[in-house]
Amino acid sequence: MIFTEGILDPLDPVVPSLTERAVQVIRRAITTGDLIPGKLYSVHQLSKDLGVSRSPVRDALLRLEETGMVRFERNRGFRIVLPGARELAEIFGVRLALEVPAAAMAARRATDEQIAAMSEELESMRAAAADDDEPTFMLHDQQFHSGLLAAAGNEYARGVIDNIRIATRMVGTSTVKNQRSLAEVILEHEPILEAVAERDERAAISAMSRHLRHTGEMLVQRTSSPQQDPIDLVSLWWLFVPEGGLSGDAPGG
Missing domain, CATH: 1.10.10.10 (Winged helix-like DNA-binding domain superfamily/Winged helix DNA-binding domain)
Structure with missing residues (x-):
């Protein structure tokens, strides 16, 4: 079997x-x-x-x-198939293309019930972090993002993101412990929820873009080998990179 x-x-x-x-x-x-x-x-x-x-x-x-x-x-x-650094970079290009505008749409149209559901997922992430329960944490992390896509109103995009998140988890569950703590991941989600709750589309775009780029950069770095050519994330993510470069805090990034 x-x-x-x-x-x-x-x-x-x-x-x-x-x-x-x-x-x-x-x-x-x-x-x-x-x-x-x-x-x-x-x-x-x-x-x-x-x-x-x-x-x-x-x-x-x-x-x-x-x-x-x-x-x-x-x-x-x-x-x-286990994705390599190039595939991960492309995966996060897809996530940026779908989830950044979805964050803005969620800020515009999310119902109070949908915002409350996202808040509950964030609280569950905090509880899992307190217990150092990474698998449960990542489950609620995924449901947080899935809830945002549902609030944006695109079920197909929601399914696509659910699938490709599994691909990223295969490279070693997540970036936590090796590169950042569960608490640090929560700190990246809080401004996303806050922006959606306050109906601030620009802030939602900025917070989601910053979170995804940070996660993507770390996963690509983690899976890259010295033998391969450097991956040009600026070219792959060009729509979502502020003038200051990757990991910047400029508006829109």
Whole structure:
């Protein structure tokens, strides 16, 4: 079996599509470590473990292939792909392109209930940080960002970001402990929530851009090797870099 005993939950009956259910379970298996980057897996075995036919499982894997998380090998199976420094830089380019304008839209249209839900996720992050519980912290971090995208009103963007965040987590969960503390991550989220709650679109843009660029820079630095050519983040993120350069605090960045 591919899955560790007790890890695989039944396919969620609330989700009508078998393909979508399979996507959810595969994504969860990647985050729990049941599907290991680089290891060759069989579509047949995966469909057997999930208790569904090969067709929806293959369709689910094709969706994840589009995000760069899965690579098929002809007549052999598939592998989970671990992103390198260049891929991470491009991933954060996508996040900047989607989440920065989404922050402004959320500041414009978020309901009081949506803002309260984001606030609850931030409080849960604080509680997890106090317990030094990084996995729970990262779950609520993801739900914070997902809630903001929901408030912006773009469910497709929300799904895209949920997928590519899994890809970044595969490189070592997060930037915490090695490069910054959980408390420091919270400090980057607080101004995002404050800007949305105060309906300040420019501040929301600045806070989200600063947070994503800081996280992206650290992950790229962490995964870069001395043998590879330097990655030009200014070129990749050109729309979101203030005149002062990366990690600046200029308006709009």
